[in-house]
Amino acid sequence: MPADTARTGPLAFWDELPRDGRWLLSTVVVQFFGRGLTLPFTIIYLHEVRGFSLSLAGTLMGLIAITGLVVTWPAGVLVDRLGARVVVVGGLLAAMGGLGLLAFATEPWVAAVALCLFGIQLGIAWPAVNALVATVVTGDLRQRYYGVSFALLNLGIGVGGVVGGLLMDVERPTTFVVAFVVNAACFVPALLVQLGPLRHLHGRATRPEASSDDGARPAGYLTILRTPAVWWLTVLALLASFVGYGQMEAGFPAFARQASQVSTRVVGFAFVVNTVVIVAFQFWVMGRARGRRRTRVLMVMALVWAASWAVLGATGLVAGTAAAVAGVLVFHALFGFGETMLQSAMPAVLNDLAPDHLRGRYNALQSGAFQVGSIVGPVAAGFLLDHGQSGAFVAVVVAGCLACVVVLVALERIVTPEVNGVSERRSAPAETR
Template identity: 55%
Template sequence: MADTAPRTTLASFWAQLPREGRWLLSTVAIQLFGRGMTLPFTVIYLHEVRGIGLDVAGALMAWIFAVGVIVTGPGGAAVDKYGARLVTLVACVVHMTGVGILAFAESLPAAIVATTLMGVSGVTWPAFNAMVAAIVQGPLRQQYFGVNFALVNLGIGLGGIVSGLYVDVHVPRTFTTIYLVDAASLLIPVALLLGPLRHVHARADKPDGADDVPASYLRIARQPAMAWLLALTFIGTFVGYGQMEAGFPAFAREASEVSTRTIGWAFAANTAVIVLAQFLVLRRIQGHRRTRVLVLMSLIWALAWTVLGLTGIVAGTLTAAFGVVLYHVFFGLGETLLQPTIPAITNDLAPDHLRGRYNALSSGFFQVGGILGPVVAGFLLRHDQPTLFIALVVAGCLSMVALARGLEGRIPASANGVEGDEVPAVADRPHPAADVI
């Protein structure tokens, strides 16, 4: 059932945000600018500038994600116990330290210490989502997650463009500079959390009568709604981000036979689509079932991977180059549908006093999918199986359609973004919100 309420404009969205939400949102792009400067070049920096073997450099990148998975569980519990603000603050300081060490790392042990600290800061995602959910209530929450995602991509995209023009593997100090800029950019959230947002602890006490609410990760994950949502999150990352960051460039180079410049243009097109289309997409999906939005997203991603697969038939041609860029246009459009929905469903399902654990579970499954995706892509493409690779990811996208439809029957209408009378099972029912600010 679609909502007949007037569509939100960017101006009305900003006007409805509480002051704390405006503080968080207004600094996102600046915060991520530094991250965007370093993200595309870390492997290159470790290998070509610091002389670390390419395989070891790749393993260090994977280690960052692995550490992130390890700390997700304790991090989620810490959010519930100490509050999202404190956990985010500590994570920012730890990440800043790691990036600072990496800027001057001339040996493998120093690089291991740096990447370990960067991985520990993986608790930032569930902590930040819990803080947003504490500050922003109701339908505005979905819009916030979507706009935040667009601003994250804007910051990362601009940072990547600037660093691409600046860094030079023959001048090591250029890489040191961008890592120091990345570290300095984290002073912005630290200043916010110590200043204007110092009263936002984003922690809720356990409400009366909530003794039967599952608090362990296993019991939370076994709830029907969360089980389906976590499966959807894992598959979405496995066939989505895990393959987009590893499988896509490998396929584009080996099977489509396009230049690295074309791949760069494809990523630029992805960022442009997200930044330009996100708020328009948010207006279109407002009042519609989030599970139906996820179905549409899955079909768009299936189309994207099909387009990429077809470029292998016309490898090395202008048509192949066009198809590679078009893939990222479709993929970016799918992202604008995915990013507002899954975080909103997760936080609408979560009781306030367990929001950290719910977001940590979602983050953990997301990161595991991101780790396994490149492994599978590397194996298939290394063994000359590009057709099987495309078939696998398209099948994964289509399986998400079934998962989204299955999820629809297991969550309340309120968590699905619409008004309705459906009442979920006791184990899935959100509990009354607590005052966290």
């Protein structure tokens, strides 16, 4: 394309993507629209609609992460041996079954089975999808792909959150049933793409012959974890999950309802604010972060998150007022801004460290750390908030954000400049067929 007619921004990115990369992105918004319908309301559904105690609801939510943790490790091995696409398909089927069952779960054990099925998909998604992306998209385009995919993901969640906020009503349980059924149906387009246009992909790299090179020798999870950079990245993932995504489905909605005393509609629109910020700033953050130390970008993220949780904590002092509503919305705006930094830097660091033939295991290890944080997060939130310890809850989360900064200081000292994003690295494309 001539220089004077070359497209810029998102359109230029789309032009640079290979065909398979475009297919992978094509279903993200639809899939996560369904997620947005239920993401802010699952714990509210379990507690206020199905009548489970807040502690029990928090524990049930933790089952998602427990199951994800259990399946993540074998999933990483299967990705490296069988290929990422087959594993992705299995996860999509599990999610559809779990969400469909959850819609009609009136007993705790039924909800537990449903959430475990959904946890299978979450445990599989990180290692399988990231590995599949890495075999299709290479070089600098890979880091940009992760950022754009995250923006589209949040666009879907945000639009779903708007619809969910307008639809959900604890006085009409049927509205929750419909939302979970729609969520299950939103996985169908992704499944069709994997079984149709992308059926030629297996998503694994050929293992190199054994040699003196460390990357060519067989490596289990413990061997990989002994790599100092991987160790610190794993600790960072655990902390980031606990203070971040581990609280999005449990800590934040429960605090907003109980301590801030805002309506479910406000909770839903808070996720809309989150999405607007991510979509509006993701490309700007990607541009600013390009060529800068990724560890420094992540440090800013941790500090922004600490500030966001402090703002949410302050809403408890003005519960039930317009100021509380404003604070809840500001919380998600700040949190979303931090997310743009996390998603444009962290996956790139990990996948630049990972040898192609071990990419599934590397991603599974980080996914497992995220799952551990997601187990502890909802359980801790449910326990503290159910016992009226909202101040302690906020203090713990803010302390976790500050701990992320300490971890990043250690990580920066040991990663190479190439992995840290301050110089270009040339690498041969991985085998994708």
